[in-house]
Amino acid sequence: MxxxxxxxxxxxxxxxxxxxxxxxxxxxxxxxxxxxxxxxxxxxxxxxxxxxxxxxxPLPADDPELLTYIREELLQPPSSEPYDLLEKRNVAQILVEESEVFYNKSLRTLFKDKSDGFFVEAGALDGETMSNTLWLERELGWTGLLVEADRTAYLSLITKHRRAWAANVCLAPTPYPSKEMFYIYPHYPGPLALSLGFKMRSMHGLTKYNEKATSSSWFTKVQCIPLESILLSLGVTRVDLLVLDVEGAELAILGHFDLQKFNVLCIEWKKKHEIDSVVQQFKKRGYVEAARLDEDIILVQHGSQYEGRLNTSTHS
CATH class of the missing domain: 1.20.5 (Single alpha-helices involved in coiled-coils or other helix-helix interfaces)
Structure with a gap:
């Protein structure tokens, strides 16, 4: 048992x-x-x-997830650190372009009594060379948005510690995000290489809008975001100054949304025989030509406080 x-x-x-x-x-x-x-x-x-x-x-410009992605992944916030500028050491200032003098003089006349404004500068290069907005930050306390698609120029830009948001994208020529082919001119050493500095990179742009892109150019795809989407992600409803130097894509970028939030537009249009037609298109959208120098145009919103402050058109 x-x-x-x-x-x-x-x-x-x-x-x-x-x-x-x-x-x-x-x-x-x-x-x-x-x-x-x-x-x-x-x-x-x-x-x-x-x-x-x-x-x-395609995603609409105001898609909530897109706006969150822009805020969290694409935008670099304004710096609070001291500026780190080349100033007199900037070799690009050895040769001052006539257009630089034109824009500086004209914008100082327009905004001489405007403090704490907001700008958008597309084609911002390194944030210092040929900048039309740096003085607005330093002298009048403005902030804004700096857009630069060229990665090399953008990496230099963020070292300047600008008091503005920055994005390493291109402004979309469509009302939705897209990837676009971007051309970069080869920078061969030459007598002008030293004195031009970052100005040599100012000719880069979207391939489909520039006939000068050649087989010797370098090509890469870049992320393009509608300007409207970026401004929505920042909660910006009014822009005092929009500077577009994007080598031929200006009309495509501005053609698909309301321009009434912009007081002043600075646009470069390379095809001089088309400038009068371009100005007429903007007149139909509520702008008047305030000044012109060759291929550089300044337009102000009709009825705004800036209308009538300039009368310096020089056609050639």
């Missing part, structure tokens, strides 16, 4: 351990199944949302 009892007790113990083992493995299997189900559900949910939104067409 004692042997039989011990045998039964041993069997019960083995059965108990087997049950615990089955329960343990069963728990692991259930946990894995639940985890896989959650992952699959999450992936399916994200995919479904993306699919449904894609069926409706």
């Amino acid at each position: 004692a042997n039989r009892s011990r045998l039964i007790e041993g069997c019960n113990m083995r059965w108990w351990f087997r049950c615990r083992l089955w329960v343990w493995w069963g728990g692991i299997v259930v946990a894995v199944v639940v985890l896989l189900a959650l992952v699959c559900t999450a992936l399916t949910h994200t995919y479904t949302n993306y699919l449904l939104r894609s069926l409706e067409g």
